[in-house]
Amino acid sequence: MDKPEKLMIDGKRLDGRSPEELRPFKIVAGALERADGSAYVEMGNNKVFAAVYGPREMHPRHHALPDQAVLRCRYNMAPFSVDDRKKPGPNRRSIEISKVTREALEPVMFLELYPRSVIDVFVEVLQADAGTRTAGINAASVALADAGIPMKDLVSSVAVGKVEETVVMDLFKEEDQWGTTDMPIAMIPRKKAITLLQMDGHFTEEEFKYALDLASRGCTQIYEAQRQALKEKYTMRKEEE
Amino acid sequence: MAEIVSRVKRDYIASLIQQGKRADGRATDQFREVSVEKDLIKTADGSARVKIGKTHVLVGVKLQKGEPFPDTPDSGVLIVGSELLPMASPTFEVGPPREEAIELARVVDRGIRESESIDLDKLVIKSGEEVWSVFIDIDVLDHDGNLIDASALAAIAALTDVKALKEEGWTLPEFPLKEKPVAVTVVKVNGKLIVDPKLDEEQVMDARLTIVTTEDDSICAMQKGCAGSFQKEEIEQAYVIARGKAAELRKLLG
Numbered sequence: 001m002d003k004p005e006k007l008m009i010d011g012k013r014l015d016g017r018s019p020e021e022l023r024p025f026k027i028v029a030g031a032l033e034r035a036d037g038s039a040y041v042e043m044g045n046n047k048v049f050a051a052v053y054g055p056r057e058m059h060p061r062h063h064a065l066p067d068q069a070v071l072r073c074r075y076n077m078a079p080f081s082v083d084d085r086k087k088p089g090p091n092r093r094s095i096e097i098s099k100v101t102r103e104a105l106e107p108v109m110f111l112e113l114y115p116r117s118v119i120d121v122f123v124e125v126l127q128a129d130a131g132t133r134t135a136g137i138n139a140a141s142v143a144l145a146d147a148g149i150p151m152k153d154l155v156s157s158v159a160v161g162k163v164e165e166t167v168v169m170d171l172f173k174e175e176d177q178w179g180t181t182d183m184p185i186a187m188i189p190r191k192k193a194i195t196l197l198q199m200d201g202h203f204t205e206e207e208f209k210y211a212l213d214l215a216s217r218g219c220t221q222i223y224e225a226q227r228q229a230l231k232e233k234y235t236m237r238k239e240e241e
Numbered sequence: 242m243a244e245i246v247s248r249v250k251r252d253y254i255a256s257l258i259q260q261g262k263r264a265d266g267r268a269t270d271q272f273r274e275v276s277v278e279k280d281l282i283k284t285a286d287g288s289a290r291v292k293i294g295k296t297h298v299l300v301g302v303k304l305q306k307g308e309p310f311p312d313t314p315d316s317g318v319l320i321v322g323s324e325l326l327p328m329a330s331p332t333f334e335v336g337p338p339r340e341e342a343i344e345l346a347r348v349v350d351r352g353i354r355e356s357e358s359i360d361l362d363k364l365v366i367k368s369g370e371e372v373w374s375v376f377i378d379i380d381v382l383d384h385d386g387n388l389i390d391a392s393a394l395a396a397i398a399a400l401t402d403v404k405a406l407k408e409e410g411w412t413l414p415e416f417p418l419k420e421k422p423v424a425v426t427v428v429k430v431n432g433k434l435i436v437d438p439k440l441d442e443e444q445v446m447d448a449r450l451t452i453v454t455t456e457d458d459s460i461c462a463m464q465k466g467c468a469g470s471f472q473k474e475e476i477e478q479a480y481v482i483a484r485g486k487a488a489e490l491r492k493l494l495g
Binding site: 032033034035038045047049050051053056059074076078079080081082083084085088089120122124126127128129 | 302322334337376380
């Protein structure tokens with residue numbers, strides 16, 4: 001992929017969005033059959049499944065904690081999810097993403113309710129286009145709720161960044177690759193508490209503050225869609241007479 | 242870790258099959274609803290999703306340039322991999338592929354390779370130096386039995402979805418797919434043969450036999466599994482069943 005000459009043209013981005021616009025997204029609760037809870041999320045060209053199993057017995061046993069459950073996350077990319085085939089299995093990147101995904105979700109969990117057990121969260125990326133970890137967190141959060149596991153709130157996530165001196169919402173692949181800054185964020189929208197923050201690139205103080213604000217707006221929009229997805233599945237509909 | 246089936250359920254499933262019936266009301270030679278969808282993954286060169294009942298498999302094909310194997314300098318390379326994702330079943334665990342996943346990939350590979358489904362000789366860019374490698378990766382998303390048939394069908398469906406190949410000074414107008422092999426697994430429970438076992442039926446089966454047939458009904462690959470055994474007559478009967486079912490499934494490939 002060659003670097004495009006410009007990433008912003010007349011205030012619009014290469015995919016036609018304005019700087020503060022999210023990509024089209026779709027969230028479905030309960031997308032898999034066997035898992036205790038599951039979700040399917042598309043954010044732009046990202047396609048991600050999340051599945052939750054548990055609380056269940058911890059294997060291996062010595063990983064269990066006596067006073068609380070362990071939240072165990074595994075982020076995985078399908079070999080065909082990226083342009084150059086990805087060798088199956090974990091690598092340093094996926095291990096780090098698994099860790100920050102867990103830490104993004106832990107603040108909303110009541111892990112003390114399930115001592116000695118494990119709650120497994122599996123995220124599978126089928127098609128990647130920048131922002132897979134945020135799509136994964138959005139899916140995982142809905143999957144946990146779908147599994148009926150008590151939570152303080154949902155976690156919503158989006159990346160913001162900077163391309164050619166403009167702070168933008170929800171980077172897609174070209175912007176992620178050629179832009180200056182990428183900052184994935186996850187938050188508990190109702191409390192405005194940030195549970196994931198990573199950043200690489202460059203922000204001035206002003207840009208950083210604006211970017212945080214932009215991320216917060218994005219998360220709120222995603223939060224509404226996550227709630228809607230759960231309502232779709234769990235609202236009782238009166239039979240039409 | 243294996244799933245545990247109660248004695249009551251085991252006896253129930255086995256005794257129904259003995260009477261030529263099944264717990265979900267199917268005939269012994271009847272598949273669950275099968276759906277095939279193609280062209281789902283933009284990052285793959287070909288992709289397909291197969292659902293058989295609640296079993297759900299997604300296959301992506303990627304073509305990459307690479308070196309040929311030294312003993313076949315004038316052939317492309319075919320590699321099949323599979324992952325039994327832990328999201329697909331409470332019994333699947335994280336980690337490198339275990340024997341079940343390896344067997345699955347190898348049976349799918351054998352069907353495609355031995356039927357000469359892909360004309361690998363047409364995938365040579367420069368003899369002995371550069372060829373196309375065809376990577377078929379199987380992602381199992383939901384496991385409710387009969388993964389081999391679902392994966393093999395998804396693999397061949399994904400291959401039919403592969404578009405033309407372009408490389409500077411070298412093009413192939415059409416992906417060289419010559420044959421559509423279809424795998425059908427026949428399972429023996431209580432001395433009776435059934436097709437398309439659901440997970441609970443697999444848990445009580447004595448043995449299984451996968452037969453991969455081509456469009457002219459000939460056999461290109463087989464694999465027997467599990468601790469039980471088959472009589473010669475049973476194998477002949479299984480072939481007749483497999484060939485008929487394969488023709489039905491092949492129609493879904495479009």
